């Protein structure tokens with residue numbers, strides 16, 4: 148199903164951003180004729196609206212407001228698992244792409260997508276964080292929603308690129324499962340802007356990543372960005388086990404390297420499917436047809452459930468082999484994995500690997 152992600156039934160506007168120029172431009176790009184309601188804060192709609200459980204329902208409503216509290220945050224990581232020393236800003240919270248495994252189902256309590264219109268404030272926070280960072284600040288959007296899915300409404304990507312290209316010690320990553328790259332292609336390429344695409348075999352994408360762009364189109368978009376001079380990254384996360392795992396993933400890796408030469412790849416991450424108890428309940432409720440939970444899992448130190456260790460290890464080993472057969476020089480890392488898995492699969496811990504020095508600076512908590 149094709150959708151432009153430009154329609155909402157209701158738009159709530161926080162009083163303080165009513166006159167903000169971004170509020171007007173976002174409203175002007177919405178293709179539906181939503182009811183517009185002014186509120187004092189997001190607390191008003193959280194306390195008065197019925198709870199919303201399905202992401203598709205949440206994405207019928209938009210809240211335009213401004214971020215409160217700390218803007219640049221450390222990626223939460225996972226207890227007992229190695230962290231990749233990443234910072235995030237949450238300019239948009241909520242995502243309409245409808246992935247069955249999306250952790251946001253278990254995290255979010257607001258009944259709407261939230262867009263923080265005060266982008267200038269966030270850009271200033273990035274400048275301050277870069278100035279306060281010794282070495283490199285690696286930062287991105289995409290933690291609480293896809294980085295680009297609403298870019299046609301917000302135009303944030305171009306503004307972020309303009310700001311970050313002036314910060315030589317900052318590397319900014321947009322993470323997406325869309326092909327919404329027009330806002331990026333409109334800007335001259337810069338080495339400190341990386342566009343990351345989450346990949347899975349096409350069949351998994353079709354079954355479990357509802358409204359995301361087909362995997363072949365994501366790879367083609369990565370190829371276009373490379374032609375324009377941008378570095379790209381790829382995230383095989385969450386990898387999904389099947390009896391024909393190697394066949395399925397070697398096919399997508401072949402497609403990837405046919406479209407993008409290794410020297411243009413900033414990094415690749417690997418992460419196996421994992422879930423919390425809350426996410427399992429939400430998946431069963433929201434996506435009863437998903438087959439992701441039909442496997443054997445074990446509970447890990449951080450309370451999350453993962454495929455049993457030998458299965459995860461085999462998946463990671465296969466992926467590492469398939470990628471290093473193409474190039475041994477691409478920084479490759481495991482997302483939210485234990486030191487034992489790092490040692491078994493990568494033969495080292497991230498803080499000892501020179502190629503990853505930039506990415507990993509912090510040991511397991």
Ligand code: SF4
Nearest residue numbers: 242244245246249292
């Ligand atoms: S793209 Fe990411 S944030 Fe959006 S629904 Fe899928 S998993 Fe969730």
